Amino acid sequence: MKHVRALMALATLSCFSVAVLAQQSPPPADEPGWAKGRPKTDTAMKMAPVPAFPIPTAEDKLPTKKFKLPPGFKVETWASGVLDARELRQGDKGNIFVSTLFVGNKVYALPEKAADGKRAPKVVIDKTEQATGIEFYKGTLFFATNKKIVRYDNIEDKLDNPGEPKVLNDKLPGGSDHSWKYLRVHKDKLYYNIGAPCNICDPGEYAKIYRMGLDGSNVETMAAGVRNTVGFDFDPKTGDLWFTDNGRDWFSEELPNDELNHLTKQGQHFGYPFCHQGSIPDPEFGWGKSCDDYVKPAALLGPHAGSLGLKFYTGKMFPAKYQGAMFIARHGPWNRTKKYADISVAWPDGKGGAKVEPFMTGFVENNSYLGRPVDFLVMKDGSLLVSDDHAGAIYRISYGK
């Protein structure tokens, strides 16, 4: 589409150029969204989104022992055999809900306490594409696919048969690019994202964070110019929304960075598709725009980092310096030659920005992923669960003891 527009723009300059271009370029009409803007070099052409393996990594092959953490912290395998484990939420009665993305098509429930040292995932939602967005609030599991948002009331009393959910919003645009959901409830509103339907394009009503009432009423735009957030949370001190945003692909190996963003006013625009990482005008959509017109990121999270889950640490187990910090899962790039992935930790600096440091490393060996972190859950004892969709596992990070 974009190519067509570019061709038309050129046509106004010179019919000759159009003829030349048309001869050189194949018709781009059926190019998938994620490939838009990809350079036509062999190296770039070979890069594509990485699907998760259809079988979870066996427990004794998990990378748990290879992870490195700051002194005093330790990590253990909390559950294995959880295929495509993505988002984590806990029910009032202790169940840990785990969603999936492209492979699982399921939502699982796992018990808080292990029986005989094992936790077997129980399938509570099955045969559902992009079964990814979950949130638990006051007895209800909120669940969002790329097409709709529903609620399962009192689900913990009927895990074997949750029944038909109540539909809150079936007007989501669907599609494949950046269409999976991340959910949080804050002050009796459900927040959700609608990511850009492409790598880079004019997104219209996409590329926004929305919220609505818990009954689906009163949909409002909260933030715009957000290419794709797969993790957000509210600062327990200020109530402000903080979110990760995945930067555009194919710009270069090292640019742009993913963003950590901080919403201070409803409706703020964070730059996409016009400006990336607060400082780089898009080579196509940036013409006639200024990065100064958009909210700058609070921090940069690395090129093509795949920054996913974000959670403020609200437990008591970790040392005082982690109270009020955010944990961020960097899932790792697919369209970058050198791979990296970690759990980072970020502290709001009180001036709108944030300081970011690596927290847990060891996900990459010989430039290949052993695991890829996705989302977090702070347990009642203050330990931190981390999901890994690549290995199909959940790890538990604790301090001391």
Place this chain on the structure above:
Amino acid sequence: MRRRLRSLTGWTVALATTTLLVTAVSAQQKQGSARAASSPAPRPATALATPASAPASNVYAQRFATVCAACHGANGRSEMAGTPVLAGQPAFYSITQLFLFREGRRNNEAMIAVAKTMKDDDLRGFSDFIGTLPPVPAPAPSTAPDPARMATGQALAQQHKCFFCHGADLGGGQQVPRIAGQREDYLQASLQGFKSGKRPGYTQAMTEAVSQIPPADLDTLAYYAARFTAPAGK
């Protein structure tokens, strides 16, 4: 060795939809080893890359003979209508398909029934064994391939970049299947299924690749790939 390098390459391109990709395929294939060394290997398919231990391999060789061979052929060369050739299929491709059957997503009653009985270790064992089956060429056809239709098929395969993911010899690699010498009826049904949405892929790659191709051209592609033999001297 050559096959192993190709496999690595296949993995890296695997999800690349076949549209819009460069056409210098033969040049790339010649650089196979350099590419495999320098290209990113996004995911270590540990269980598949490691050769199955001898006892496990024997177990699944025997189970293949009892469970699979009746329809798919003792050597993996199926003689049964609509039943795919498994000989020469990469282990990774096989495990994704067994997974889709076990989940009930790929719609074939016989295969769903078989796959439902399999544990994760069985998926690995069967697919590792299938990965050891060498390719078996198609039996000589009673009539020679129609040169005009083969030429059209080749042009379509070039145009739609089939070679980019399936390889210059259409032999596949990692999660991309071998299509050279596959049964024509199976290829035809698969391509039409991807287009109509009835056949889910493990990824969206094929759905996207065939979405713009007219059904008649898909049949020509099936005709071509079923009769394809890799160019000599490659």
